[in-house]
Amino acid sequence: MKLKYLILSSVLAWLPMTSAIAAGQVEVLHWWTSSGEAKSVKILKHMMEQQGHSWKDFAVAGGGGESAMTVLKMxxxxGNPPTAAQLKGHDIQEWGRLGFLTSLDSVAQQEHWDNVLxxxxxxxxxxxxxxxxxxxxVHRVNWLWVNPKVLKAVGVKVPTTLAEFFIAADKIKAAGFVVLAHGGQPWQDATLFESIALAVLGSADYRKAFVDLDMTVINSDKMVNVFRQFKHMKAYIDPQAEGRHWNAATEMVIDGQAAMQFMGDWAKGEFAQAGQQPGKDYLCVPAPGTQHQFTFNIDSLAFFKLKGTEADNIAQYDLAKTLLMPSFQRVFNLNKGSIPVRLDMDMSAFDQCALDSMTTFKQASLSGDLVPSFSQNLATTADVQSAIVDVVSEFFNQADSNPILAPSRLARAIKSAI
Structure with missing residues (x-):
């Protein structure tokens, strides 16, 4: 409790008091409703109130935000949009094309966003x-979560390539453990597929396939190999996986029922809640074959044109500025398991998983190995993303699916969704 107040005090100490004359209201539509996310929203509310503004929370529960988007459209x-709404990827572009979003260039220039992002x-x-x-x-999606005690009991090392993974997997399975904790849900199938695709295709061809929708790559022999390696993973998942939520799969790794899980860094919160320490009780390592690559997912708020008072416009700009302040970046990401989006952050409060993630994020930003996650709606439109996920999940769950035929099926699905 004392630590909680110390963190809050340090956050508020960063903020200048704003005169009551400039006081406005901000209304933020979001679906940050889990315990860690809710803590961060509360901090943001305090930070805005410290600047003299009032906060009107507009939380709409629902993991992927589908319900929130329905409300936002209405x-x-x-003609009554909120101050800001949780949007990402191509959704930002779509709302921009519709003319609903306002320019934040004055804040960006004042705060030097181009230099810190x-x-x-x-x-x-x-x-x-x-x-x-x-x-x-920034969330890193291409993580492999490992129970080191299981690997030690079996006598295998942490796999760094797909070939090493399958060799270790056979030994783990023979020893009676579940190799891969997985939830039989389409988006989880796509998350697993995505990491395998990144390893097999490489960053350039991954981008061509899932961002540029290059049919030459999609119909290539390399994509056949992606589907073949993906299908191979099915042999190491337990029969009860269908419908399992991702956090239940993470619990299997925590409890030692399973050896590994492919999942984004939001899984770290489950280990933390169980009182486990990274590097000791669990390992966070890049998905096999993707050591220097970074598949990213980003949480962001888009800002809408307002018909309110000048004070509300000032409050909107203060909100935009506050979101990228180091104080809020620190507390939000410590709660959420992700890393700050600023490249100049002091990372001393973060654990080794986050430190490794930030190092790779910076290196990948320069090397061309920073790629958007299609499984988390960052790489392409919602329609195309849905088409890819449908094909991938159906392929994974059909006993007689053929890797040779899968790329052409994927190509047809994408073309129909463009």
């Missing part, structure tokens, strides 16, 4: 070259 069409991230936040959204964090 509000926007009726990766160009890859900054470009996603812009529409027609103008900032219209603010990134809050």
């Amino acid at each position: 509000r926007a069409v009726s 990766s160009p890859v991230v900054a470009n996603i936040m812009k529409y027609n070259g103008h900032y219209v959204a603010v990134p809050i964090n």
Whole structure:
């Protein structure tokens, strides 16, 4: 409890008091409703109130935000959008094309956003070259979570390539453990497929396939190999996986029922809640074959054109500025398991998983190995993403699916969704 108040005090100490004359209201639509996320929203509320503004929470429960998007569309069409809404990827571009978003360029220039953000991230936040959204964090999706006690009991090392993974997997399975904790849900199938695709295709061809939708790569022999390696994973998942939620799969690794799990860094919160320490009770390592690559997912808020008072406009700009302040970046990401989006952050409060993630994020930003996650809606449109996930999940769960035929099926599905 004492630590909680110390963190809050340190956050508030960063903030200048704003005169009551400039006081406005911010209304933020989001679906950050889990315990860690809710703590961060509460901190943001305090930070805005410290600047003299009032906070109107607009939380809509629902993991992927589908319900929130329905509500947002109704509000926007009726001419009463919120100050900001949780949007990401291509959704930002779509709302920009519809003319609903406001420019944040004045705040961005004042706060030097182009200097503290990766160009890859900054470009996603812009529409027609103008900032219209603010990134809050970066999730790394291509993680492998490992129970080291299981691997030690079997006598295998942490796999660094897909070939090493399958060799270790056979030994783990023979010893009576579940090799791969997995939930039989389409988005989890896609998350697993995505890491295998990154390992087999490499960053350049991954981007061509899932960002550029290059049919030459999609119909290539390399993509056949992606599906073949993906199908091979099925042999190491327990029969009860169907419908299992991702956090239940993580618990299997925590409890020692399973050896490993492919999942984004939001899984770290489950280990932390169980009182486990990284490097000791569990390992966070890159998905086999993707050591220097980084598949990213970004939480962000897009800002809407307002018809309110000048004070509300000032409050909107203060909100945009506050989201990228180091104080909020620190507390939000410590709670969420992700890493700060700022490249100049002091990372001393973060654990080794986050430190490794930040190091790879910076290196990948320069090397071209920073790629958007299609499984988490960052790489392409919602329609194309849905088409890819459907094909991938159906292939994975059909006993007689053929890797040779899968790429052409994927190509047809994508073409129909474009």
